[in-house]
Amino acid sequence: MEGKGALKNKQVVLKQYVKEFPKEADFDVKHSTIIPSIPDGTKAVISGYGVAKVFKSTNPNFREGNYIRLGRIYLGIGGYAAYVGISYVAEPKQRAVVYISAAAGGVGQLAGQFAKYLNGCYVVGSSSTDEKVRLLKNEFGFDDAFNYKKETDISAALTSFQMALTYILTMWEAPLLHMNANSKIVASGMISQYNLEKPDGIHNLFQLITKRITMEGFHIVKDHLNHYDGFVDKVAAMLECENIYYKEDQTDGLENAAAALIGIFHGENVGKGVIVVAED
Numbered sequence: 001m002e003g004k005g006a007l008k009n010k011q012v013v014l015k016q017y018v019k020e021f022p023k024e025a026d027f028d029v030k031h032s033t034i035i036p037s038i039p040d041g042t043k044a045v046i047s048g049y050g051v052a053k054v055f056k057s058t059n060p061n062f063r064e065g066n067y068i069r070l071g072r073i074y075l076g077i078g079g080y081a082a083y084v085g086i087s088y089v090a091e092p093k094q095r096a097v098v099y100i101s102a103a104a105g106g107v108g109q110l111a112g113q114f115a116k117y118l119n120g121c122y123v124v125g126s127s128s129t130d131e132k133v134r135l136l137k138n139e140f141g142f143d144d145a146f147n148y149k150k151e152t153d154i155s156a157a158l159t160s161f162q163m164a165l166t167y168i169l170t171m172w173e174a175p176l177l178h179m180n181a182n183s184k185i186v187a188s189g190m191i192s193q194y195n196l197e198k199p200d201g202i203h204n205l206f207q208l209i210t211k212r213i214t215m216e217g218f219h220i221v222k223d224h225l226n227h228y229d230g231f232v233d234k235v236a237a238m239l240e241c242e243n244i245y246y247k248e249d250q251t252d253g254l255e256n257a258a259a260a261l262i263g264i265f266h267g268e269n270v271g272k273g274v275i276v277v278a279e280d
């Protein structure tokens with residue numbers, strides 16, 4: 001705060017329309033001051049999903065100096081995308097084998113844990129480094145995982161799994177060959193395609209016909225905002241019984257946000273990418 005009701009504001013902006021892959025030089029950091037129009041004495045609750053510091057409180061649960069945040073990633077966008085994808089789109093049966101690509105990321109790590117703990121599934125994940133694979137197996141509780149960059153034959157790596165469901169964040173073709181009849185592909189994201197002028201094609205689509213596989217995409221903002229309250233209740237209840245593990249990949253300073261964002265497109269993040277804007 002600066003003076004009465006003045007807020008310092010920092011923004012990362014794109015200097016111009018970016019074609020193909022973004023570079024750090026495409027971004028700029030801008031500083032400004034915002035004067036919010038909140039009348040003196042306002043008692044209304046200002047809601048938000050950011051971090052707040054308690055200045056004054058008579059509630060023993062929120063003491064002066066405490067930082068408050070609605071939830072860590074499991075109650076943020078990544079957790080909500082994972083929950084909607086598993087609970088409303090995938091709807092896997094108990095003991096179904098669920099395969100998740102980009103599994104160590106913000107959405108993937110929770111999609112796997114939700115499928116396992118909310119639906120009792122057998123969960124297999126893939127990621128790009130041995131360290132991420134170790135995390136998947138040892139920390140995120142995946143039943144199995146493999147490094148898709150080291151695996152020379154991804155199809156062979158998937159052979160032992162009869163997949164009822166594939167929760168796709170990247171990589172399409174090989175899983176199609178190993179899915180069960182009447183199984184489903186849930187398309188949450190397609191990061192490998194975001195910066196391409198000419199999108200890749202997909203092979204093995206004939207499998208959709210022979211195995212009667214369905215494929216469904218979803219968008220949490222356009223179709224599913226109404227499930228948010230149920231999500232918070234259900235996940236909060238689950239957290240009391242299960243040891244949900246989450247990992248954030250922290251970058252300090254908004255000045256470094258562009259580099260961190262670009263790093264995500266190279267798999268440099270281990271867990272959900274988070275920018276620490278200020279210590280206070």
Ligand SMILES: NC(=O)c1ccc[n+]([C@@H]2O[C@H](COP(=O)([O-])OP(=O)(O)OC[C@H]3O[C@@H](n4cnc5c(N)ncnc54)[C@H](OP(=O)(O)O)[C@@H]3O)[C@@H](O)[C@H]2O)c1
Pocket residue numbers: 077078081101102103104105106107108126127128129132169170171187188189190191192193218219220221264265266267268269271272273
């Ligand atoms: N449908 C929705 O409503 C919704 C909502 C939120 C997010 N999403 C989507 O869900 C996906 C995951 O989001 P997130 O925030 O959790 O990101 P993230 O998984 O934390 O980061 C992206 C990961 O994707 C992999 N990756 C990056 N570039 C790649 C490439 N060119 N080819 C193959 N893999 C690549 C990397 O993992 P590896 O190191 O394992 O390769 C990277 O760590 C994104 O596609 C996002 O757009 C969808």
